Amino acid sequence: MEVIRSKEFTASKAWGAKDIASMNGITTRLHWTDKPYKWHVNDGEEVFAVMDGVVEMLYKENNEIKSAILNTGDIFFASIGTEHVAHPQGQARILVVERAGSV
Known part of the structure; x- marks a missing residue:
C-alpha cells in the first residue's frame, strides 16, 4: 500500500517518472516536467x-x-495512431496510463 501525493512529486529531469503500477502489460506512471515532450505516436492507447x-x-x-x-x-x-505532444505551461505533474514500453 502506498499513498502518492502527486503535487509533491518532482524528478531530476523533465519527464522523469515514478512507476506506480504495471498490470497486465499496462503501466501507470506519474511524470514531472517543465519542458515539452516530443511529437510521437504510441503503439497503443x-x-x-x-x-x-x-x-x-x-x-x-x-x-x-x-x-x-x-x-x-x-x-x-x-x-491508437494519434500523433501528439505535450507542452507544460510551467511545472506539471501528469499521470500516464499506457502499454508497457510505449514511447
Missing part, C-alpha cells in the same frame, strides 16, 4: 491525466494540428 499544472496538448487530426489546454483534473485520451 494512452490516457494522460493532469494532476497538477497546465498543459497544452497539441495533436494532429486529419493532418491538421489542433490544440487543447488541459488544466488540473483534465484528461486527454490518445487513441
Whole structure:
C-alpha cells in the first residue's frame, strides 16, 4: 500500500517518472516536467491525466494540428495512431496510463 501525493512529486529531469503500477502489460506512471515532450505516436492507447499544472496538448487530426489546454483534473485520451505532444505551461505533474514500453 502506498499513498502518492502527486503535487509533491518532482524528478531530476523533465519527464522523469515514478512507476506506480504495471498490470497486465499496462503501466501507470506519474511524470514531472517543465519542458515539452516530443511529437510521437504510441503503439497503443494512452490516457494522460493532469494532476497538477497546465498543459497544452497539441495533436494532429486529419493532418491538421489542433490544440487543447488541459488544466488540473483534465484528461486527454490518445487513441491508437494519434500523433501528439505535450507542452507544460510551467511545472506539471501528469499521470500516464499506457502499454508497457510505449514511447
